[in-house]
Amino acid sequence: MSPEDPMAKHFRLIHAQTTALRKLGLVTIRDLLYHFPARYEAQGSDASTRELIPGTKVTMYGTLSKLKAKKLWKSRRAITEGWFEDATGRVKCMWFNQPYIASYVAEGSFVRLAGTVGGNEKSPYIANPEFEVVPPGSVPSGLFGKASGSSAGGGSASGGKLVSLHSVLPVYPESRGITSLWFYHAIRRMCEKGAHKAIADPIPEVVRSKYHLPDLSTALVWIHTPEKDNHAEAARKRFAFEEIFIMQIARAQERALNDSQAPFLISNGETYAKQFLTSINFPPTRAQSRAIADILKDFGGAHPMARLLEGDVGSGKTLVAAAAAYAVVHSRPAGRKSGTLQVAYMAPTEILATQHFQSFIEYFSSEGGSASGGQATSTKIALITGSGCWKFPSKVTRGKPTAISRAQLLKWVENGEIAMVVGTHALIQKSIKFQNLALAIVDEQHRFGTAQRRALAKKSAAAPHFLSMTATPIPRTLALTLYGDLDISVLDELPPGRAKVTTRIIKKEQRAEAYEDVRRELKMGRQAFVVCPRIEEPDPEKMSALQAKSAKAEARRLQKDVFPEFKVGLLHGAMTQKEKDSCMKDFVSGKVQVLVATSVVEVGINVPNATVMMIEGAERFGLAQLHQLRGRVMRSSHPPYCFLLPETFGQVSSKRLRALEKSDDGFKLAEADLETRGAGDLFGRRQWGITDIGMEALKNPRLIQAAREEAFALVRENPELEKYPELAARAASVSGSMHSE
DSSP, X not given: OOTTSBGGGTSOOOHHHHHHHHHTTOOBHHHHHTOOOSEEEEOOEEOOGGGXXXXXXXXXXXXXXXXXXXEOTTTOOEEEEEEEEETTEEEEEEEETOGGGGGTSOTTEEEEEXXXXXXXXXXXXXXXXXXXXXXXXXXXXXXXXXXXXXXXXXXXXXTTOOSSOOSEEEEOOOBTTBOHHHHHHHHXXXXXXXXXXXXXXXXXXXXXXXXXXXXXXXXXXXXXXXSSHHHHHHHHHHHHHHHHHHHHHHHHHHHHHHHTSOBOOOTTHHHHHHHHHHHSSSOOOHHHHHHHHHHHHHHTSSSOOEEEEEEOTTSOHXXXXXXXHHHHHTSOOTXXXXXXXXXXXXXXXXXXXXXXXXXXXXXXXXXXXXXXXXXXXXXXXXXXXXXXXXXESOSSSTTSXXXXXXXXXXXXXXXXXXSEEEESGXXXXXXXXXXXXXXXXXXXXXGSOHHHHHHHHTSSSSBOEEEEEEOSOOOHHHHHHHTTTXXXXXXXXXXTTOOOOEEEEOOGGGHHHHXXXXXXXXXXXXXXXXXXXXXXXXXXXXTTSOOOOBHHHHHHHIIIIIOTTSOEXXXXXXXXXXXXXXXXXXXXXXXXXXXXXOGGGSSSOOOTTEEEEEEETGGGSOHHHHHHHHGGGOSSSSOOEEEEEOSOXXXXXXXXXXXXHHOOOHHHHHHHHXXXXXXXXXXXXXXXXXXXXXXXXXXXXXXXXXXXXXXXHHHHHOTTOTTOHHHHHHHHHHHHHTTOO
């Protein structure tokens, strides 16, 4: 049996089970063995069939017989029935929606059975009991009194010592169509056949010994069938270390590859950055100055820069990026007396790319006057998206960008005439070639996959410097895990003059009052966002549909019943790019006063006149996402307001929303959410590809640091990991899948 065998080769799976396994991401035997229990349930006290009390948990030893799968007459619900018998009597057992149980155990098998007693004292039964086939000699001596020596009781000559029996049962993550009990028996069957021993251990023995970690086959047995209290804990520690260690190996290899390349030389970077900073109308914060200094130091290093710029909403990352870009586009290529080095700036959406295109025009126009009036900037900037291409400055319209053909823009970029190109994913298409791409900047880094970032960084013959940016505050342990190949600069202060946000949780009876607060802001000439969890109204025929407010219906309601005297607009992801651009143009210009949207406005939308953010169904959004949305109205000196309107107000959601109500520090919120709920809830588990065990490890800085140190040391010694093929394969898999969204 190979760990890479598909499960269908060794299990007879019905369609519902196949679908459920696929939904859980389980395809191979290896996947099955790595499907770890979510928790363990202690089993009931030892008992016999004559001692059953309804409502109690019991563990019994005896035989299972007459198991038969059938369907209930009225509900047509699948059920398996059978009889459990010991020396004192027998009791009926029933398993609902588990027809495979009948084929799992041979007639008359001796088992240990655990479950909760149902029914009443006269006719008890055991519903959905867990069971395992055991040797008759493993029954505790004296369990059934005088019957303990009988064949049914299975008296033991071993003095009552249990053999391969466990005081707890694992409870596995399930999906409709497959149960925890199925996993329990399937995994035991795999281990009995030695499948767990066929997987090579990815952690080198010297590392395991140093940190007292069990080997892989032992850890797999311990995590699925712990015999002692500390077995499961030791196994989980080992697998947490393994997951973080493999991630760090991938990061270490990527950093080693980066550091092996020769960088573009950025000459006089400090001089140009200083020139840029003196030309703008406001001084940088101390945090911005530190970040710019970090970048300039990297520009003079022996290898290309690989840096993450992490800042809270409104902390001024774009200014730092502009200073770095300015230094680059004013530097000459090596051995050249004309031309400049090039910069590529990639944003996740067309709205954000267009916004940054305008920002860089304004920043760079300080070279010779206002972009809208005086001498236009000599730095040529272009915008390329799926909708079209633009170039600045225009030869036709002074101080304005002009639309150009894609073919013409690609020609100018390839021959080096365009110094800076702003764009979306369109930037990484094969048709786009740069002459001297010296700096690649990726905004909202977590929204791009690793392959996309690499594709941008390979757009030139030499290796460009790489600056990645994110406005999602990330706890240090998570940053070290996900971005271990990047140096990190943090913007931990806001520019002066930004007003402090007021955040309030609005209950249903307070909604009218909140609308009046919004109306007061609108009458003062301000604007408001209203964010909804979904686009369309839920289908009433689908019970599982998300019952949440839709942007379309809410826009109609607000326009008709709440703010009829103001213009209400609508923005969502299903609109065409032309419709989105038109809507945002109307909102930015003030033609629309209230913009109803989905979370498409979460990142980077810059409308300083907007001072109110209303979030419907606030409990449905992650804490980081709520903080990002709130950041849309923290972009001016006008007092901003954020109203959270939950549909339900449970204990967990209440705690989260109150944390947001009390603090506007994204870094503190991120640390608190990691501590209380786990980074999977904060950032989205699918986005990062980290398991529950990996999430637990993120709360352990010492484990993270140990895994990081061992990984980087191993890669320094043997970058290709020829001695560790299993580790190399796992690291390659991680590197290809991390950060996919």
